[in-house]
Amino acid sequence: VRLGLDVGGTKTEAVAVDGDGRILASVRMPTERGQDGVIGTVERAATALLAHPSVGEAAAIGIGIPGAIEDGRVRHAVNLGLTELDLGGIVSAHFGVPVGVENDVKAAALGTHRLRGGTEPVLAYLNLGTGVAAGIVIDGRIWRGSGGVAGEVGHMPIDPAGPPCPCGQRGCIETFVGGAAITAGWGRGERSVSDLFDEADAGDAAALAARETFAGGVAAAIRLLVLSFDAGTVVIGGGQAALGGRLREAVARRLRRDAEPSPFLASLGLDARFELLPPASPAPALGASFIDVSVLI
Amino acid sequence: VRLGLDVGGTKTEAVAVDGDGRILASVRMPTERGQDGVIGTVERAATALLAHPSVGEAAAIGIGIPGAIEDGRVRHAVNLGLTELDLGGIVSAHFGVPVGVENDVKAAALGTHRLRGGTEPVLAYLNLGTGVAAGIVIDGRIWRGSGGVAGEVGHMPIDPAGPPCPCGQRGCIETFVGGAAITAGWGRGERSVSDLFDEADAGDAAALAARETFAGGVAAAIRLLVLSFDAGTVVIGGGQAALGGRLREAVARRLRRDAEPSPFLASLGLDARFELLPPASPAPALGASFIDVSVLI
Numbered sequence: 001v002r003l004g005l006d007v008g009g010t011k012t013e014a015v016a017v018d019g020d021g022r023i024l025a026s027v028r029m030p031t032e033r034g035q036d037g038v039i040g041t042v043e044r045a046a047t048a049l050l051a052h053p054s055v056g057e058a059a060a061i062g063i064g065i066p067g068a069i070e071d072g073r074v075r076h077a078v079n080l081g082l083t084e085l086d087l088g089g090i091v092s093a094h095f096g097v098p099v100g101v102e103n104d105v106k107a108a109a110l111g112t113h114r115l116r117g118g119t120e121p122v123l124a125y126l127n128l129g130t131g132v133a134a135g136i137v138i139d140g141r142i143w144r145g146s147g148g149v150a151g152e153v154g155h156m157p158i159d160p161a162g163p164p165c166p167c168g169q170r171g172c173i174e175t176f177v178g179g180a181a182i183t184a185g186w187g188r189g190e191r192s193v194s195d196l197f198d199e200a201d202a203g204d205a206a207a208l209a210a211r212e213t214f215a216g217g218v219a220a221a222i223r224l225l226v227l228s229f230d231a232g233t234v235v236i237g238g239g240q241a242a243l244g245g246r247l248r249e250a251v252a253r254r255l256r257r258d259a260e261p262s263p264f265l266a267s268l269g270l271d272a273r274f275e276l277l278p279p280a281s282p283a284p285a286l287g288a289s290f291i292d293v294s295v296l297i
Numbered sequence: 298v299r300l301g302l303d304v305g306g307t308k309t310e311a312v313a314v315d316g317d318g319r320i321l322a323s324v325r326m327p328t329e330r331g332q333d334g335v336i337g338t339v340e341r342a343a344t345a346l347l348a349h350p351s352v353g354e355a356a357a358i359g360i361g362i363p364g365a366i367e368d369g370r371v372r373h374a375v376n377l378g379l380t381e382l383d384l385g386g387i388v389s390a391h392f393g394v395p396v397g398v399e400n401d402v403k404a405a406a407l408g409t410h411r412l413r414g415g416t417e418p419v420l421a422y423l424n425l426g427t428g429v430a431a432g433i434v435i436d437g438r439i440w441r442g443s444g445g446v447a448g449e450v451g452h453m454p455i456d457p458a459g460p461p462c463p464c465g466q467r468g469c470i471e472t473f474v475g476g477a478a479i480t481a482g483w484g485r486g487e488r489s490v491s492d493l494f495d496e497a498d499a500g501d502a503a504a505l506a507a508r509e510t511f512a513g514g515v516a517a518a519i520r521l522l523v524l525s526f527d528a529g530t531v532v533i534g535g536g537q538a539a540l541g542g543r544l545r546e547a548v549a550r551r552l553r554r555d556a557e558p559s560p561f562l563a564s565l566g567l568d569a570r571f572e573l574l575p576p577a578s579p580a581p582a583l584g585a586s587f588i589d590v591s592v593l594i
Contacts, residue, residue, distance in 0.1 A: 146529030150526060150527035152524045156524050167561040169555070169561075220454070224453055224525065227450055227452060228447070229447060229525060230442020230448075231442070262465025263465060264465060
């Protein structure tokens with residue numbers, strides 16, 4: 001039995017899986033922020049799974065978490081209030097089992113690949129949330145590139161006249177697609193992307209324009225993943241995937257419109273290449289259970 | 298002994314290599330266009346190599362050529378005047394040896410990787426010529442993606458207000474970097490990119506602006522290859538690589554300027570990640586000699 005935990009900015013999902021990757025039990029709880037908060041959340045979620053009658057003991061624990069990860073250490077997980085934390089070492093010492101820690105988007109990409117049968121040669125998982133980044137799975141393994149920035153598609157600039165990005169560039173994909181950026185661009189204060197879609201559906205002109213800008217950014221990210229990796233499928237996950245069919249429709253419409261004047265783009269069939277991760281998919285936590293354990297007890 | 302041919306829009310380079318990949322002989326000749334022209338050029342170049350005293354017989358022939366390649370057939374090689382040609386079948390029948398045909402940029406990427414020692418885990422070869430595209434070598438093999446469009450970075454739009462691209466989109470990287478596009482943008486008629494750099498060096502304001510636009514497009518292509526694949530090194534080849542140090546300087550300056558306001562971009566060290574293929578490098582023809590033979594006699 002292995003445990004997989006997906007530690008998100010607001011909630012943590014955890015699963016226990018058997019040797020065949022079947023889910024034996026799952027739990028969900030709010031994520032507490034800061035060093036102690038995150039450690040406490042992880043330990044509570046794992047303890048809850050281990051107490052489940054069908055679980056018993058765990059041979060290893062995998063954790064997917066935002067930030068830059070190296071040797072079980074988490075760096076720059078701003079949304080969780082973490083600057084640097086030896087999460088792997090601490091959790092491993094607490095439970096007495098090997099622990100692996102992986103960037104949450106990469107772990108979710110791996111879980112998505114397995115849930116879809118594990119046979120796709122090139123799968124991209126595009127995470128749309130506060131940030132925008134992709135995890136790439138090639139021949140069943142997470143693609144890391146030469147130094148860990150593979151899949152940082154959110155910071156590719158697509159409009160020199162676009163909004164400034166917190167990264168210091170201008171017009172990055174994230175400035176059109178990121179949760180904070182889209183509501184800021186809409187200019188109605190603290191509203192969710194779901195509110196934006198509601199008002200666009202009601203015919204509000206500003207909301208319609210903002211939704212189009214958003215859809216254009218998602219379309220650009222999909223195009224980038226196909227023109228670089230030639231991903232066969234792009235699966236969209238993350239907070240904004242909860243928009244469901246409305247998101248799929250807006251993005252597919254935009255992709256078809258962009259392809260109208262371009263036989264080249266039309267030949268890529270982008271509108272048929274992307275899918276949404278189903279609501280409440282266990283992919284992120286399941287993916288975490290499959291990551292290599294790097295921190296040994 | 299294997300033969301490798303790089304069939305370019307104006308010239309064809311060919312090498313004979315031994316089992317250790319050492320070049321035994323090389324020839325160079327103008328490329329003739331059209332079906333008969335291309336077949337004639339390939340047969341003359343291969344015959345010249347076979348007549349070389351240090352060569353004798355060849356066990357296989359590899360051909361790198363522009364266009365979409367499948368099973369030895371070349372499609373849409375516009376610059377060579379080819380719509381569709383069973384190049385592999387014809388050359389194989391003529392010489393009685395297995396022949397492999399590969400897209401020229403992918404073959405050049407493979408040759409570049411081998412010439413650099415063959416150990417880099419992720420190498421991108423960025424071809425700057427009439428068109429703009431990249432070949433990616435991962436663990437020593439050409440990266441194909443799911444359907445052969447991997448590395449088509451020239452058709453990623455980076456400016457919605459940019460010039461229309463022949464592909465039907467607007468503001469593609471190729472509209473800023475492609476040979477035809479840059480001289481068109483400069484508005485001085487049929488001038489080479491080298492002329493542009495000369496006049497920019499002489500202080501001409503329009504040329505300085507056009508050179509900056511060009512450098513910005515190359516910088517965007519390098520950034521895209523790092524933010525997607527996380528290529529450890531981007532090697533620039535193709536006709537415009539002949540600009541040499543002047544190209545390197547203009548692009549490095551632009552990459553550094555873009556990174557000034559962005560600690561994220563600065564952390565990628567893009568200005569130190571790219572190199573130019575040396576003038577007269579045998580990489581494209583050498584790469585062709587290493588491609589898998591797919592058309593058997």
